[in-house]
Amino acid sequence: MIKSIKIRLKPTKEQEILMFKSVGCARFAYNWGLARWRDMNKQGIKPSKLKISKEFTKMKKKEEYKWLYEVSAQVTAQAFEDLNVAYQNFFKGKANKPKFKTKRKSKKSFYVRYDAVYFKNSKVNMEKIGKVEYSTNYDIPDLDKYINPRCYFDGKYWYLTLGFEHGENQVKLSKDLSVGIDLGIKELAVVSCLKKPIKNINKSSKIRKLKKKLKRLQKQVSRKYEMNKQGNEFVKTKNIIKLEKQIKLVYRKLANIRLNYIHQATNKIVKLKPYRVVMEDINITGMMKNKHLSKAIQEQKLYEFIRQMKYKCEFNGIEFIQVDRFYPSSKTCSECGSVKKDLKLSDRVYKCSKCGLEIDRDKNASINLANYEELA
Template identity: 55%
Template sequence: MILAKKIRLYPSQLQEQKLWQSVGTARFIYNWTLAKQEENYKNGGKFISDNELRKEITKLKKSELSCLKEVSNNVAKQSVKDACDSYRRFFKGLSDKPIFKSRRKSKKSFYNDNCKLKVKEGKLVNIEKVGWIRTNEQLPTGVKYSNPRISYDNKYWYISVGIEQEEIKEELTDVSLGIDLGLKDLAICSDGIVYKNINKTYVVRKLDKKLRRLQRQVSCKYENNKKGKEYVKTNNIIKLEKQIQLMHRRLANIRNNYLHQTTTSIVKAKPYRVVIEDLSVSNLMKNKHLSKAITKQGFYEFRRQLEYKCKFRGIDLVIAGRFYPSSKTCSQCGEVKKDLKLKNRYYNCKCGLSIDRDLNASINLSNYKLA
C-alpha cells in the first residue's frame, strides 16, 4: 500500500525564487490547457489528448514560451496531464467542471519527476533545476518514490512523496463499530466513546474570533481606500491579508490534526469492521444555518482518512446507504419513528427505551446488514 510522507524543506533565498517560478509555471500551463480544451469544444472539436498538448508546448518553448526552459520540463508536462485528468473526471460525472487556477486562491504546488528526485544522507533532497535542499528529516533512501509534489502552505515549503509500505497484519476483535457523525460532537461510537467537536473548544473559538476581527479590518481598509469603483491595496492591507492567511493555516492544521487523532484512535481499537453513513454533504450545505459548522467539521476528510487507515490495518469499512434511517430506528425493537425531528435529542420508544439519538444511530449502524 502506498502511503504519503510529507517533510518540510529549508530552501535558500535563490532556491525559493526558483520554487516560485515552478509554481507559476504549473499554474500557467494548467490554465492554458483548460483554455485550449474549452476553445476546442466551442469550435465543435473533440477532447484533445494530453500527448498532443505536450507536443504543442515543446514547440512553444522554442518561440513564445522560452521562459519555460528555466524550470523542469516535467512541471509543464504534469500540469497538462492534471488538467486533462480533471476534464476526464468531469465527463465521467465524478467531479465538477474544472475551473481556472487563481494566483491568490489556488494551492501553490508543482510536480517533480520521481526518476530525477535524488535523496542522500544528511537530510538532503535534490529537486530538478533547483538544487540540493536541506530537509527537516531524512527521506527514506533506496526506495521507489511515487508522485513527488512540492507545495507551499503560506508559511513553509514541503515535499510529499508516496512510499510503498506493507499492510499491518494483526488480530482484530469481534466488534462491529458503528460511527455516527454530527455537529454537537464529531463522532459518537456504538461502544459509548464520544469524540468532541474541537470547534467548540476555547482555543479554536478564540482563533475564529481573531480571524473575524482581522477580516473586518481588511474590509474597512478596502472601503476607506476605494478610488471610484477600484479598490486600492495598500501595504497595511497586504500585511493584514498575510496574517489572515496564517490564521487560516493554523485553524486548518488544528482541525486536520484532530481528525487524524480521532481516526487513528478508532482503528487502534481493532474492530473487525467499521460502519459509517454515506452523508450527502453538498445537500447538507444547503441549510444556511448549519453550512458553516458542517464545513468546519470536515466530514469528507474524516471519511478519507478512515478509508485508508482501515485498509492499511485490514479492517472492513462499510458505508451505510444514504437513506438508511439510523436515527429514526429504535436500536432495541426496530420500530421506525418517521416524525423524529432534529430538535429531539433523545429517542423515546414505546418499548421503554430512552437513549441519546446519536448513540442510538451509532448502535443501529453497528448492526447494519448483520445476519
C-alpha cells in the first residue's frame, strides 16, 4: 500500500516568493486549460489533456507569458493532469463538473517534480525553489522517487506531502474481537466493545470558545465593510484584510483540532487490535441536504472518520466491512434478533417487546454491526 507523510517546510523569503509564484502558475494553467476544454466542446472538437498541453507550450513562448518559466514546468503540466482527472471523475459521477479556481477560495498548492525531491542535512530539494529546511517526526525513507509530492500553504505554514510504497504493519490481531461502530451527531461514535462513546469534540469548551471568537470577528468585518461602502461597491481596507486573515487562522485552528481528534479516535479503535471493523455505508451527501443537521454533520467530519478507518485497517491487516445503508442495525434487538419496525428517530432507548431488553439505541446498533455475519 501507499503511505503518505506530511512535513513542515521552513522556506526563506526568496523561496516563499517562488512558492507563491508556483501556486499562481498552477492555478493559471488549470483555469486556462478549463477554458480551452469548454471552447473545444463548443466547437465540436473532442478535448484532451494532450491537445491542451501542446497549445499551452506554444503559448508560453510568447513574450507576455515569459513569467511562466520562473517555476518548474512540471507545475503547469500537472495542472492539466489534475483537470483531466477532474473531468474523468465528473463523467463517472464521482464529482461535480470542474469549476474555475479563484485566488481567494482555492487551495494554495502545487505539484513538485517527484524525481528531483531528495533529503539531505535536514533540507529537502525542490526543483527551481532549491534546498528548503524542514521539520518532521517521521522517519523519511531514502528513495529515488516519491509518489505525488505536493507543496501547499495552509494560511500560516508551508507543508510538503509525499507518498511511498509500504508493506502492512505486522500486528497480532485478536481473533475473537469484532468491532461495530455507529456514527452519529450527538456522539461522534459508539463502539460496541467500549463502555463510553467517543464524544463530540464540537461540544467541548475549546471549540465553543473558538466559534464564539469567529462569530465576533465576522461581525467586525461585516461592520467595517458597511462603513467603507461606496455606492454599490465594498472597499477592502487594511483593517479588513487583517481581520480576514485572523478569521482564516481561526478556521485553520478549528479544522486542525477536529482532524487531530478523529486521528486520535480512529487510533484508539485500531489499537484494540480487532480482526475486523464493521460500519454502516452512510449516505452523507443525502444527510447534508437536511438544513437543520447539515452544519452539525459537516463539523463532525463523518466522511473523514470513515476514510481514516479504511486506510488504518488496511495498514494493520484488519478486515474492514461497510454494511448496506438499509441494514436495520438500530431496529434489530441485539439480544434476541427481533426487528422493531415502528422505531422512531426520537426513540433514543431501544426497548424490545419480546425479550424486554432496554439499551441505548446507538449502542444496540453498534453491537448488531459487530455481529453482522451472525444476523445476516
